Amino acid sequence: MxxxxxxxxxxxxxxxxxxxxxxxxxxxxxxxxxxxxxxxxxxxxxxxxxxxxxxxxxxxxxxxxxxxxxxxxxxxxxxxxxxxxxxxxxxxxxxxxxxxxxxxxxxHVKTLVNGGQFMLSGKDQSDIESQFLCKLSSDHRFLNFEAESDKYESIQVSNLESLQIMANSRDDEGMSLTFYSLK
Ligand SMILES: [Zn+2]
Ligand SMILES: [Zn+2]
Missing domain, CATH: 3.30.40.10 (Zinc/RING finger domain, C3HC4 (zinc finger))
Structure with a gap:
């Protein structure tokens, strides 16, 4: 891009x-x-x-x-x-x-641009939460699915309600960080 x-x-x-x-x-x-x-x-x-x-x-x-x-x-x-x-x-x-x-x-944003694990869930309680490997585009506008790019379309970051970064064993232990709420 x-x-x-x-x-x-x-x-x-x-x-x-x-x-x-x-x-x-x-x-x-x-x-x-x-x-x-x-x-x-x-x-x-x-x-x-x-x-x-x-x-x-x-x-x-x-x-x-x-x-x-x-x-x-x-x-x-x-x-x-x-x-x-x-x-x-x-x-x-x-x-x-x-x-x-x-x-x-x-x-963190640099880490995300390199690729990170995301737990994604929908607005409804019934929506299933799943973990995906995603990469943030360099302009920060899209979250692209790494492994399953054929199955899922990129997510527009401005449409996200909130976002959490999962613990990264190489980095900080057990950290779960609340990303900016974008709405
Ligand atoms: Zn001021
Ligand atoms: Zn003053």
Whole structure:
């Protein structure tokens, strides 16, 4: 499968590299939040320090869009889920979330792209759960069945409710991790 065509766009938060075709966006994509308007915040939403023009200026967290002082919003973290090219400003709470997510992507999503065991089940209680060896496509949009590709069609990741990664003996023992709930 060819890599989707991408283009560079500039938003108020920074430069982003996005797919040209909306249908080809990653299911993990996060939309940029609306920014809390300047006139609605006169103090930092974390330390409550009052803003002024010189000593305490306003900054927006790129992930949640809330308004903070420099001190409460100074961490710059890569935010690939919003397609930013450079690390962007985060508040403390969002910095934590993004760092955990980045770890998750670095470790587990890479494993999935190489192929992993999935327990798949349907929406109804009566649907049977089965274990399959699947591979996540490099653009993260499809889950392909490795061994039984003739029997099953690829699953569109954006249609999944939730996903768990089974324990991997080579890696972490007995780990069962809840994948992002995509709906
Ligand atoms: Zn503050
Ligand atoms: Zn935030």
């Amino acid at each position: 060819a890599a989707p065509e991408k283009k560079l766009v500039r938003s108020k938060s920074g430069l982003r590299m996005v797919t040209v075709d909306d249908d080809e966006t990653s299911p993990f994509l996060l939309m940029e939040p609306p920014w809390v308007p300047d006139n609605e915040c006169d103090c930092c939403q974390s330390c409550r320090g009052k803003f002024d023009f010189l000593r305490r200026r306003k900054h927006h967290c790129r992930r949640c869009g809330r308004c903070f002082c420099d001190n409460c919003c100074k961490t710059k973290v890569a935010l690939p889920r919003m397609c930013f090219i450079d690390p962007v400003r985060h508040c403390a709470t969002c910095a934590d979330t993004t760092k955990k997510e980045n770890e998750f992507f670095d470790k």
